[in-house]
Amino acid sequence: MTVFNLLLLGERGVGKTTFINSLINYFRYDNIDTAVMSTAIVAAPISFSIINANNKDVSLSLNANIDGIYNVKTNTRTKEYLVPINGHQLRLIDTPGFDMSKHEQNQFKNIFQQLGDLQELHAVCFFLRSSDLQLVSVGNLIRQTMANLDVAAVKNFIFIFTEGRKVTFYPTVAKSDLRKIVHTIKSTSPQINIPLHNDNMYCVDNEAFVHLVAYKCGTSLSPKDTCYTEYSWKSSLKECKRLLDYVSKLKPFQLPVDGAVEAIQTLLKENSPRLLDIIESNSQNLEKCEKLVEDSKAVCQLVEAMKRSIEQHEGQSRQANDYRKQNEDNRVTYANIDFSKNAAPLTEHHVDSDIKTNLKKTAIILKKHKEFITDAHKVVDAQQEEIRKTLENFATIATFLEKCRLYDNLGEEIASALSSTRKNEIDRVIKMLKALQLG
Incomplete structure (x- = not known):
């Protein structure tokens, strides 16, 4: 069984951890109706607030309840989820959310040091908001990532836009902003030429999973939310299938040996x-x-x-x-x-x-x-x-x-x-x- 290693990076609150829960349930159940009649799989503990059918703010939470087919490995800075899907295994490596307005180089360095046992990655997944793309913060996120990787890794970059329902799964403005960021990075660092095309950009929505949890917690939703939930589930599942197909065709890249980057930079100077x-x-x-x-x-x-x-x-x-x-x-x-x-x-x-x-x-x-x-x-x-x-x-x-x-x-x-x-x-x-x- 082939194992595909995916590193998930993004700012705080962008939806990386919820995406892991969502993806597992999207591939387990073809539609929301089947999911409601079955057990909602929670790989990572989840807690959030939601507006119920009475227009009241309700706080919900569920602890992890994964069964034996899912494996979880926790490090100081990362948590790995080994998820079996369609005859393959996805190793989803969740990372803490970054605040790119602060100086977090050491946090990046620590994360990549903990990936040393893997030796290779199939993809680096950047999570971005579909409706609110912060150009400076996202640019810093990509630059800090590149400071710890081989420039050849850009071929394995994937951009996942969350909150897809807000833009009806067409994040036109966010994609345009992302192209500006990539162009700015290339103008200052010509060797970092990040490709952008339909195959490495995806738009998903975690709201369908959130609504599933609400159902399981006995919280009723408005008819409007219920209608959108089915549309969101199908659209997100379609994007996740497309993502898995693309990842399966990528050639993995080697991770730098611990300390090699600093040693070579020092040697050069x-x-x-x-x-x-x-x-x-x-x-x-x-x-x-x-x-x-x-x-x-x-x-x-x-x-x-x-x-x-x-x-x-x-x-x-x-x-x-x-x-x-x-x-x-x-x-x-x-x-x-x-x-x-x-x-x-x-x-x-x-x-x-x-x-x-x-x-x-x-x-x-x-x-x-x-x-x-x-x-x-x-x-x-x-x-x-x-x-x-x-x-x-x-x-x-x-x-x-x-x-x-x-x-x-x-x-x-x-x-x-x-x-x-x-x-x-x-x-x-x-x-x-x-x-x-x-x-």
């Missing part, structure tokens, strides 16, 4: 001076390498020209050898000629002398060309080796920063710049590192 020196040095080497690449191309072209010249001289050498052979053949003829009858006799000395001179010159030229080619190859090899070492340096830095980039905005910026190896990008990184040192 402590090593920023050394990184700055290396990057500046390699930036200069990059310019040299670019010139060397161009020079090596020119040398290669020259070498090719030399090869053609050698082939030409070798052809001349073969032609000279042909002349020598022809002269050897002519010696027999010369031996039978009476040179005394010629005023200016042609001797074999004249022919051999010209051939030997030509061959000697050709040998000298060939030797010089071969020596030059050997030296040229050495130069090219040296240049290629320097290029290789420089690129290895960049690869080493990029590998280190690749590990850091998921936990520190600066690391992401540097890794991106180095991977492009563009001079203007590297210059920008140098300025960033200098600013870090000054900070």
